[in-house]
Amino acid sequence: MTELKGACVIGQSGGPTSVINASAYGVIRTALDSNVITKVYGAEHGIKGVLNDRLFDMDAEDAKELELLKYTPSSALGSCRYKMKDPDVDDTDYRRILEVFRKHDVRYFFYNGGNDSMDTCNKISKYMQKVGYECRVMGVPKTIDNDLFGTDHCPGYASAAKYIATSCMEVYQDARVYDTGMICIIEIMGRHAGWLTAAAALASEYGAGPDLIYLPETDFDMDLFLADVERVYRETGNCMVAVSEGIHYADGSFVSEAKTSATDGFGHAQLGGLAALLANIVKERTGAKVRGIELSLLQRCGAHLASETDIEEAYMAGKAAVENAVAGITDKMVAFERDTVDGHYVCRTKLLGLTEVANFEKKVPLAWINADHNGVTHDFIDYALPLIQGEPPLPKEDSLPRFARLKKVLAE
Amino acid sequence: MTELKGACVIGQSGGPTSVINASAYGVIRTALDSNVITKVYGAEHGIKGVLNDRLFDMDAEDAKELELLKYTPSSALGSCRYKMKDPDVDDTDYRRILEVFRKHDVRYFFYNGGNDSMDTCNKISKYMQKVGYECRVMGVPKTIDNDLFGTDHCPGYASAAKYIATSCMEVYQDARVYDTGMICIIEIMGRHAGWLTAAAALASEYGAGPDLIYLPETDFDMDLFLADVERVYRETGNCMVAVSEGIHYADGSFVSEAKTSATDGFGHAQLGGLAALLANIVKERTGAKVRGIELSLLQRCGAHLASETDIEEAYMAGKAAVENAVAGITDKMVAFERDTVDGHYVCRTKLLGLTEVANFEKKVPLAWINADHNGVTHDFIDYALPLIQGEPPLPKEDSLPRFARLKKVLAE
Numbered sequence: 001m002t003e004l005k006g007a008c009v010i011g012q013s014g015g016p017t018s019v020i021n022a023s024a025y026g027v028i029r030t031a032l033d034s035n036v037i038t039k040v041y042g043a044e045h046g047i048k049g050v051l052n053d054r055l056f057d058m059d060a061e062d063a064k065e066l067e068l069l070k071y072t073p074s075s076a077l078g079s080c081r082y083k084m085k086d087p088d089v090d091d092t093d094y095r096r097i098l099e100v101f102r103k104h105d106v107r108y109f110f111y112n113g114g115n116d117s118m119d120t121c122n123k124i125s126k127y128m129q130k131v132g133y134e135c136r137v138m139g140v141p142k143t144i145d146n147d148l149f150g151t152d153h154c155p156g157y158a159s160a161a162k163y164i165a166t167s168c169m170e171v172y173q174d175a176r177v178y179d180t181g182m183i184c185i186i187e188i189m190g191r192h193a194g195w196l197t198a199a200a201a202l203a204s205e206y207g208a209g210p211d212l213i214y215l216p217e218t219d220f221d222m223d224l225f226l227a228d229v230e231r232v233y234r235e236t237g238n239c240m241v242a243v244s245e246g247i248h249y250a251d252g253s254f255v256s257e258a259k260t261s262a263t264d265g266f267g268h269a270q271l272g273g274l275a276a277l278l279a280n281i282v283k284e285r286t287g288a289k290v291r292g293i294e295l296s297l298l299q300r301c302g303a304h305l306a307s308e309t310d311i312e313e314a315y316m317a318g319k320a321a322v323e324n325a326v327a328g329i330t331d332k333m334v335a336f337e338r339d340t341v342d343g344h345y346v347c348r349t350k351l352l353g354l355t356e357v358a359n360f361e362k363k364v365p366l367a368w369i370n371a372d373h374n375g376v377t378h379d380f381i382d383y384a385l386p387l388i389q390g391e392p393p394l395p396k397e398d399s400l401p402r403f404a405r406l407k408k409v410l411a412e
Numbered sequence: 413m414t415e416l417k418g419a420c421v422i423g424q425s426g427g428p429t430s431v432i433n434a435s436a437y438g439v440i441r442t443a444l445d446s447n448v449i450t451k452v453y454g455a456e457h458g459i460k461g462v463l464n465d466r467l468f469d470m471d472a473e474d475a476k477e478l479e480l481l482k483y484t485p486s487s488a489l490g491s492c493r494y495k496m497k498d499p500d501v502d503d504t505d506y507r508r509i510l511e512v513f514r515k516h517d518v519r520y521f522f523y524n525g526g527n528d529s530m531d532t533c534n535k536i537s538k539y540m541q542k543v544g545y546e547c548r549v550m551g552v553p554k555t556i557d558n559d560l561f562g563t564d565h566c567p568g569y570a571s572a573a574k575y576i577a578t579s580c581m582e583v584y585q586d587a588r589v590y591d592t593g594m595i596c597i598i599e600i601m602g603r604h605a606g607w608l609t610a611a612a613a614l615a616s617e618y619g620a621g622p623d624l625i626y627l628p629e630t631d632f633d634m635d636l637f638l639a640d641v642e643r644v645y646r647e648t649g650n651c652m653v654a655v656s657e658g659i660h661y662a663d664g665s666f667v668s669e670a671k672t673s674a675t676d677g678f679g680h681a682q683l684g685g686l687a688a689l690l691a692n693i694v695k696e697r698t699g700a701k702v703r704g705i706e707l708s709l710l711q712r713c714g715a716h717l718a719s720e721t722d723i724e725e726a727y728m729a730g731k732a733a734v735e736n737a738v739a740g741i742t743d744k745m746v747a748f749e750r751d752t753v754d755g756h757y758v759c760r761t762k763l764l765g766l767t768e769v770a771n772f773e774k775k776v777p778l779a780w781i782n783a784d785h786n787g788v789t790h791d792f793i794d795y796a797l798p799l800i801q802g803e804p805p806l807p808k809e810d811s812l813p814r815f816a817r818l819k820k821v822l823a824e
Contacts, residue, residue, distance in 0.1 A: 389810065
């Protein structure tokens, strides 16, 4: 293998997580320390930063501030949701990327994102191979949704899961404080995969979580749901429910979009989200005090509840991407495989072909969902619990988070 | 002063906070260690537990579990929202309380709550004096709303403020990650007082918080609000807003209840809360991507972000209530006064007459609200910052919160 000298670009794409910056830091730190990578650029807003030739000079950043990226949620370089066209249909973007790569002698491209980002990564990789421009392309996985194919889990998932489990445990304490009873419906992210919503079961495992959990992996039946809720409420005087934002009826239509559903009894546009919708339906049916809570953006940016395991693995993924690329590997995504050593969870990196992972979704196995489709089995707990372990040493300033403050000096 | 031997009852009332159990623990621990207090009872669901003669034997609890109350949110004994009638109108409840007190030889009554609870406390105290039953009655303040009269601040406020500030800082990172811009509206608790919403300014102080803050202390003007938001969005490409749930028009009507307001352009019942309502109005006006986030119950039970200062002060308030009562004092509420010693914030307890504090509300001083009524001055930061300091040693089990598990053994 010949040593490939040249600059690298790291870009972040898709929805933020609590640890995507830890992965970026893994890339940046390892690249800055490499003798082969000559310059380290951060693309502003993912691939858009390459297209617009807006690249930040990472060498210009203070090392201490860069290190704070490990504990800074969201995408410090800026993110994008930009779907690249097929290069056989329209190669304009690809020619532009090649032009910018040539201009800055970019020989390494690291893209940190989810399914769509791996698709972008794959297309760029294949294009560069086709036109004979030597550029090693590596995907670094990230998604709170945990739906990337071929990897045991994704960086970003565990921290969101820990936020969800902890918040459910706290809300559980709160939502049954009066003797009058309450039904509490918590809406959790995850349009197609129920990994995040399933994390609410961690709270129940520790004695203080939802009685009922509904994932998008199975069809939602409003009548069965209402019967479940009424039963628990009648038996215990309270009921706590976790629902995925992506729950859908058997015909595939999202419950959240059932604007004029006969079931909801209102027949007008929803202003609130799914939690508000279900809360109103349940209230109408039961007469109980009902509260809908949407965890919203908080669950994906709640870095104060990040899992140290997640942070370290996210960093490791970024580091592995650079090390493998420098060693001559290209066209791969870093993935995780889990092992058990002396009874302890261990996570190792492996590499998957970009074509393999792009655009495939991994869902919660149906075998991990209970027969009534209103909860998960212990297999899920065994899977998720090791991932959320560890409290990171969060940098604080006056007891508030001290996030990285980057200078963002544009190249040239 | 004669030593008064007898049992004590501690009750919790009103909405939960992250530290009301720390105050309860201050009462319980100090009472258990007292040579004068013969038994320590916890009332189930506040004064209702006394009326129903459902008192838990605190001596039966494991000391370690009791200690975990310091880090357990919500009201471990159960809470209530029960307004006592005026004893001159109907003394049924009071006669029943006297009966239960006599039965268990209760000579000390500690009530942990907000404005309404101090009213309850006051009425019971005055009734016992009137009928000549010697019972020392002490109020222990609690409210996330921080609206209790006569005290520098209330236990519970600081932890909620810290949750709000931290969450705003994290959402700030998330809400501006794309190059397309976003307006984010965060709804914060506080029906009549803006202390909690003002806490969002702590995030802005540390460089990552709301651009605009609206408190219920001033009248809300929808046109001025929309002009503010449009201006910030136009100038910076993003806008983050914190609004109190209690914002109201000049005629006193709550913005959240303006179901058919011409301004909202929808004319139908709101299902979501204020954040959803404002998000829709702003979206219609600006065409921008808008997200409404309601912090909901999370802000008052988010013990994982509790302020250590708040926990220790809450404990101190409970402890002071018992110590003063044992020393012969009655008919008072424990309050806080702040001092500065060697440039450092110091908090001391003082005592206020129950009649003084019951039913009065303390609001954010108008002098601390800016001229445009869309932000707070630095006086507020100086006030709030010392209160949120310190990270408590949160007990964890498998990286999830380990809350107190009480046996709740009923007396008799």
